[in-house]
Amino acid sequence: MHIRPEVFDDRAAVYAVTHAAFAGIDPMVEPEEVGLLQNLFECEDYDSRFSLVALDDSVVIGHVIATWGRINGEPMLGLGPLAVAPEYQHRGVGSILMQSIHDRAEAESLSAIVLLGAPSYYRRFGYEPAGARGITPSDASWGEHFMVRVFDEAKLPRGAYQYAKPFGV
Numbered sequence: 732m733h734i735r736p737e738v739f740d741d742r743a744a745v746y747a748v749t750h751a752a753f754a755g756i757d758p759m760v761e762p763e764e765v766g767l768l769q770n771l772f773e774c775e776d777y778d779s780r781f782s783l784v785a786l787d788d789s790v791v792i793g794h795v796i797a798t799w800g801r802i803n804g805e806p807m808l809g810l811g812p813l814a815v816a817p818e819y820q821h822r823g824v825g826s827i828l829m830q831s832i833h834d835r836a837e838a839e840s841l842s843a844i845v846l847l848g849a850p851s852y853y854r855r856f857g858y859e860p861a862g863a864r865g866i867t868p869s870d871a872s873w874g875e876h877f878m879v880r881v882f883d884e885a886k887l888p889r890g891a892y893q894y895a896k897p898f899g900v
């Protein structure tokens with residue numbers, strides 16, 4: 732398996748993986764994450780350096796994306812969606828995608844990444860409740876699910892986080 736930045740020709744496979752990973756009871760119903768991804772790829776806050784695919788040979792088996800949101804006008808990445816094809820889950824693919832996007836963020840000297848997700852999953856990657864670091868979500872009901880992974884505390888901005896527009900929050 733290897734990880735590389737997503738290119739345009741990967742997108743059909745990325746949508747398929749995301750659809751399968753987030754599918755509900757009826758697999759014919761498109762999960763909202765697929766539409767979100769389509770809009771993220773088109774938006775001005777998309778940055779191809781932070782959209783990564785995991786490949787088994789040449790087959791896309793996982794994807795993670797982070798797009799530019801803002802705190803008081805200062806850019807900060809917001810991560811999601813993260814998806815691994817169901818038949819490849821529980822083999823560490825999600826962890827490798829997370830590590831890879833963090834490595835790239837650190838290489839670019841970014842201060843932090845935020846996300847909305849399950850604390851039980853994301854804590855292992857160093858995420859902590861964003862509120863404790865002075866970063867507040869646009870929806871207070873997110874509570875402890877709104878998390879931050881700090882890379883450089885000295886540069887960390889404080890304030891209300893605004894996601895890229897396609898998130899609609």
Ligand SMILES: CC(C)(COP(=O)(O)OP(=O)(O)OC[C@H]1O[C@@H](n2cnc3c(N)ncnc32)[C@H](O)[C@@H]1OP(=O)(O)O)[C@@H](O)C(=O)NCCC(=O)NCCS
Binds near residue numbers: 753815821822849
């Ligand atoms: C979450 C997801 C990306 C993890 O990918 P993965 O390749 O299976 O992850 P890893 O193999 O690195 O880690 C697996 C571990 O993560 C944990 N885990 C997986 N999904 C979890 C969840 N929803 N909540 C809490 N922990 C979870 C389990 O402890 C699992 O351990 P196990 O394999 O011993 O059961 C994948 O399950 C997925 O695509 N799920 C559907 C989409 C989704 O929920 N995405 C994340 C929200 S944006």
